[in-house]
Amino acid sequence: MIIGTVKEIKNHEYRVGLTPESVHEFTARGHEVIVEAGAGEGIGASDDQYLKAGATLVSTAAEVFAKAEMVVKVKEPQPVERAMLRKGQILYTYLHLAPDPEQTRDLMASGAVCIAYETVTDAQGGLPLLKPMSQVAGRMSVQAGATALEKAHGGRGVLLGGVPGVLPAKVVVIGGGVVGFNAAQMAAGLGADVTILDRSPEVLERLGMYFEARAKTRFSSRASLAEEVAAADLVIGAVLVAGAAAPKLVTRDMLKTMRKGAVLVDVAIDQGGCFETSHATTHAEPTYVVDDIVHYCVANMPGAVARTSTYALNSVTLPHALRIAEHGWKKALQNDPHLLAGLNVWDGKVTYQAVAEGLGLEHVPAEKIFG
Structure with missing residues (x-):
């Protein structure tokens, strides 16, 4: 051939x-x-x-x-x-x-x-050709979010891990799959206050056993999602429905409840994004601001590495x-x-x-x- x-x-x-x-x-x-x-x-x-x-x-x-x-x-x-x-x-x-x-x-x-x-699938029901890029994107989402949180980039001016005497940033990860796990792993490693939302009891149990006290898990309902987003410094959208458009989980109304300069990183943007206000950006111009909230929606995030x-x-x-x-x-x-x-x-x-x-x-x- x-x-x-x-x-x-x-x-x-x-x-x-x-x-x-x-x-x-x-x-x-x-x-x-x-x-x-x-x-x-x-x-x-x-x-x-x-x-x-x-x-x-x-x-x-x-x-x-x-x-x-x-x-x-x-x-x-x-x-x-x-x-x-x-x-x-x-x-x-x-x-x-x-x-x-x-x-x-x-x-x-x-x-x-x-x-x-x-x-493309595998015998375990996974997506093996997507997995490595999901791992990269999940880890990069924390780097990108940390940078966007800097004041010079429009963010709140918050350090993810804080310093002695100052609380760390609150990071909310929506979705506990490959992207979400890797994002939470990176954020927790930097000392952030991490909460992972998911609707699968099995996923929540697995994440709870892995992270123990280093990250919190919470069942994702409309109420719990709204509460966590309102309190977050950084929200990472890590939702995937294989082959289908991503559901719009974070609405524009929710943005009005957030802190000025908070950051949304939409890793689901390849599938249309999981935030209502998301639209694809590039590495040349990775962020934009809606209602005082910084959005990072680069559609080929792993291309940077x-x-x-x-x-x-x-x-x-x-x-x-x-x-x-x-x-x-x-x-x-x-x-x-x-x-x-x-x-x-x-x-x-x-x-x-x-x-x-x-x-x-x-x-x-x-x-x-x-x-």
Whole structure:
């Protein structure tokens, strides 16, 4: 198979779909890999390293899209990239389609086979290709929130861990999954006063056993959420409904109850955000203010730590990519129901139910591709 990867063009996105080491895994098995020149610059991977791994370098993304049977990326294809997709071509990347009707329409029109990292499952019911980026984003959310709390960045001027004689910041984490756990771990490690909200008794029990006295847990109801948000210095939205748009849990009315200069970090922004006042921002302009509350809603947060993120991502995406290359996409999906769960768009049809429902489109079950 001919596999291609391109330089990401989303604002301040420095990750790359394939590392030189991943390229070597393909070429060692007899596959051809085409890499756009400069694709690995953001992670410190030179063109020479890709050449030594057996890749063929080309000067433009258009050449990659024209020749590759499977394009491996990190972020969702931008409009200029979507225009280069063709019928039957495999796109393997993060898509986050539920809040993005324009992208969904373009992918349907292309006729491409679109496999989304974020909906591939595992035997335990987890999302293994999303997990490493959720770990990164969860940890980064605390760094970003701590910076936004500084007075020079519009925040309250509060140090997360406080100092002797001064109370630490109150951090509220909404959602106790992978993002929430990692956010709470970082915040508690810095000495903040941490409360984690979730609706699952099993999740709350697990978090309680792990954190013991270092963080509090609380069942998430409308009343408890409103109470915790009103008292918070930093609120981290870590809610995920796999493949679907995130629920709007923090309303604009709640902002009026918060302290001036408090910070909201919406890690769910890729799926539309879990705060009513959220809209996607970039690393170039990461924050904005609504009703005196600082919002940090960067949609590609892990891109800021590109090297760590890329190697973590490749470690989980590569095995599936190799199977697709070895067996072809149809047989690879037929043999693996967890990879099949990653199929979002095929031959102009939406095959992931939550995306179809969220956008009011017809859902064609992925199993129908096998006749």
